[in-house]
Amino acid sequence: MIGWTADEIMTVTASRTLAGRTSCFVGIGLPSTAANLARRTCSPDLALIYESGAIGAKPSTLPLSIGDGELAETADAVVSVPEIFNYWLQPGRVDVGFLGAAQIDRRGNINTTVIGEYAHPSVRLPGAGGAPEIAASCKETIVVVRHRPRTLVERLEFITSLGFGDGPGHRAALGLRGRGPVRVITDLGVLEPDPETCELTLAHIHPGVAVDQVRAATGWPLAVRAELPVTEPPTAVELAALRSLTTRSSTRGGGNGAA
Numbered sequence: 226m227i228g229w230t231a232d233e234i235m236t237v238t239a240s241r242t243l244a245g246r247t248s249c250f251v252g253i254g255l256p257s258t259a260a261n262l263a264r265r266t267c268s269p270d271l272a273l274i275y276e277s278g279a280i281g282a283k284p285s286t287l288p289l290s291i292g293d294g295e296l297a298e299t300a301d302a303v304v305s306v307p308e309i310f311n312y313w314l315q316p317g318r319v320d321v322g323f324l325g326a327a328q329i330d331r332r333g334n335i336n337t338t339v340i341g342e343y344a345h346p347s348v349r350l351p352g353a354g355g356a357p358e359i360a361a362s363c364k365e366t367i368v369v370v371r372h373r374p375r376t377l378v379e380r381l382e383f384i385t386s387l388g389f390g391d392g393p394g395h396r397a398a399l400g401l402r403g404r405g406p407v408r409v410i411t412d413l414g415v416l417e418p419d420p421e422t423c424e425l426t427l428a429h430i431h432p433g434v435a436v437d438q439v440r441a442a443t444g445w446p447l448a449v450r451a452e453l454p455v456t457e458p459p460t461a462v463e464l465a466a467l468r469s470l471t472t473r474s475s476t477r478g479g480g481n482g483a484a
């Protein structure tokens with residue numbers, strides 16, 4: 226039996242969702258690791274897009290930030306930031322947005338701004354970047370986070386990037402182009418929105434994980450699908466590609482943090 230870590234099965238599972246996709250708007254951190262793994266495994270023709278303007282980037286290691294020089298050096302094209310948003314993202318030309326989150330609530334809304342009161346926060350987070358536009362305009366979004374009660378919360382004090390807002394119809398009322406978050410992939414399983422309530426529901430569970438464990442790590446009473454498939458374990462090929470990518474990146478000074 227091949228051994229893997231919780232982070233590895235999360236990253237491999239996220240990478241598999243990009244099979245057959247044409248383009249992915251990539252957030253730094255866990256989403257970038259999964260997207261770069263997908264290009265090395267199940268989706269070699271995937272165009273990775275970063276908000277700094279790199280289109281079709283092919284970095285040999287995980288980028289340190291959206292301004293990493295290797296993104297531009299390996300890209301098919303580099304355009305201005307206004308063009309990447311106004312021409313490529315906002316008209317809905319990007320298949321999927323890959324995002325991380327400091328907090329995400331039961332309807333897929335994301336906070337990456339502050340913990341606590343906005344004017345006097347207990348923690349000030351990195352901020353929005355391009356995430357609000359990605360969440361609004363990509364055809365669909367996928368969120369990659371580690372599953373903790375402080376991360377998956379009942380309700381956000383501050384919404385940085387809209388998921389399904391207050392529930393069904395909220396995105397349409399705001400005129401948002403994209404479908405919103407279709408999947409939240411964690412180190413315990415996969416959550417998907419209920420088609421009627423938009424509430425995130427446990428749809429897949431990773432091998433060796435118990436439902437009670439997932440519920441205990443969730444900040445709301447988590448609903449569970451009647452049929453709950455177990456995630457296919459990572460293959461030797463996927464693990465070798467992932468470990469090679471993260472090893473090269475760690476020697477460079479990169480990593481796969483929770484950005």
